[in-house]
Amino acid sequence: MTQQKAIATPKRTKEILDKYGFSFKKSLGQNFIIDVNILKNMMQVAGITKDVHTIEIGPGIGALTEQLAVHSDSVLAFEIDQRLLPILEDTLQEYSNIEVINQDILKADVKKICQDKWQNQKEIKVVANLPYYITTPILMQLLLAKLPISSITVMIQKEVAERMAAVSNTKEYGSLSIAIQYYTKAKIGMIVPKTVFMPQPRVDSSVLHLEMREEPPVSVINEDFFFTFVQACFQQRRKTLRNNVSRHFKESMTKEAIEQVLVDCHIDGTRRAEALVMEEFAMLANRFYQCMQEER
Numbered sequence: 047m048t049q050q051k052a053i054a055t056p057k058r059t060k061e062i063l064d065k066y067g068f069s070f071k072k073s074l075g076q077n078f079i080i081d082v083n084i085l086k087n088m089m090q091v092a093g094i095t096k097d098v099h100t101i102e103i104g105p106g107i108g109a110l111t112e113q114l115a116v117h118s119d120s121v122l123a124f125e126i127d128q129r130l131l132p133i134l135e136d137t138l139q140e141y142s143n144i145e146v147i148n149q150d151i152l153k154a155d156v157k158k159i160c161q162d163k164w165q166n167q168k169e170i171k172v173v174a175n176l177p178y179y180i181t182t183p184i185l186m187q188l189l190l191a192k193l194p195i196s197s198i199t200v201m202i203q204k205e206v207a208e209r210m211a212a213v214s215n216t217k218e219y220g221s222l223s224i225a226i227q228y229y230t231k232a233k234i235g236m237i238v239p240k241t242v243f244m245p246q247p248r249v250d251s252s253v254l255h256l257e258m259r260e261e262p263p264v265s266v267i268n269e270d271f272f273f274t275f276v277q278a279c280f281q282q283r284r285k286t287l288r289n290n291v292s293r294h295f296k297e298s299m300t301k302e303a304i305e306q307v308l309v310d311c312h313i314d315g316t317r318r319a320e321a322l323v324m325e326e327f328a329m330l331a332n333r334f335y336q337c338m339q340e341e342r
């Protein structure tokens with residue numbers, strides 16, 4: 047495939063949009079990539095080869111889909127906007143290894159669709175330029191669905207990528223960092239200026255690469271309790287851990303019992319949540335969980 051032929055150029059994109067009289071829907075996060083080099087870099091960050099099947103979320107007019115068709119074995123793409131289906135049929139007509147499914151990714155049974163399509167053995171990777179208005183719900187759904195995927199590589203808003211990949215003692219670190227890093231090893235692959243999109247979004251983007259973990263890095267008794275606890279610890283970032291935890295458990299535990307948990311776990315209550323690493327959150331959440339069970 048030659049550079050001129052790629053969908054992801056300003057000229058070709060404009061031609062396709064004009065041909066179909068397509069108008070962007072802001073409400074669906076439609077910002078299409080018009081720089082093929084960015085997409086090729088994404089292939090590298092994601093480690094796409096012919097030994098890999100790929101899932102794309104939101105193919106748009108097919109700019110990234112085309113690269114996935116060229117570089118991977120086969121592509122399954124979920125697109126919510128029906129108006130894009132005839133356009134994709136046209137732009138991707140020369141590829142026989144792409145299946146477009148007209149479904150909302152948040153409602154699709156991705157696991158079953160994957161299993162039905164690819165009974166075989168090959169590694170499956172997710173690669174997408176996500177609709178930014180639902181970045182976190184999409185990623186959390188993919189992670190919780192326990193799909194047979196090895197990695198997720200997504201273009202998302204730069205600030206959100208930084209929060210997802212953040213480590214302790216930074217201002218970006220929070221409950222989202224813990225949720226993402228509980229399931230994956232997160233790394234920012236590259237920063238992407240807003241000028242490579244049509245129309246241009248208000249913000250810059252980053253490519254975030256998430257390598258699925260086989261096992262979470264910490265042992266947690268109850269995952270729902272753990273994630274709710276971590277959120278509570280970050281509720282008021284400037285306040286101490288003691289303050290946030292006391293507020294969270296004020297209906298269910300005495301002040302003394304809360305203090306005892308901090309002592310048992312050797313955690314100084316004057317620290318702030320952003321100073322705690324995941325192991326410390328897990329230790330505290332497990333101990334609080336046990337206390338609540340004993341109370342019953």
Ligand SMILES: C[S@@+](CC[C@H](N)C(=O)[O-])C[C@H]1O[C@@H](n2cnc3c(N)ncnc32)[C@H](O)[C@@H]1O
Pocket residue numbers: 074075076077078079080103104105106107108109110111124125126127130149150151152174175176177178180
């Ligand atoms: C940022 S654009 C990316 C388009 C294309 N992949 C590209 O890189 O140029 C996001 C795409 O996701 C689609 N989309 C939005 N919400 C969706 C949803 N809930 N399920 C599936 N696709 C969705 C939009 O219609 C749009 O095509």
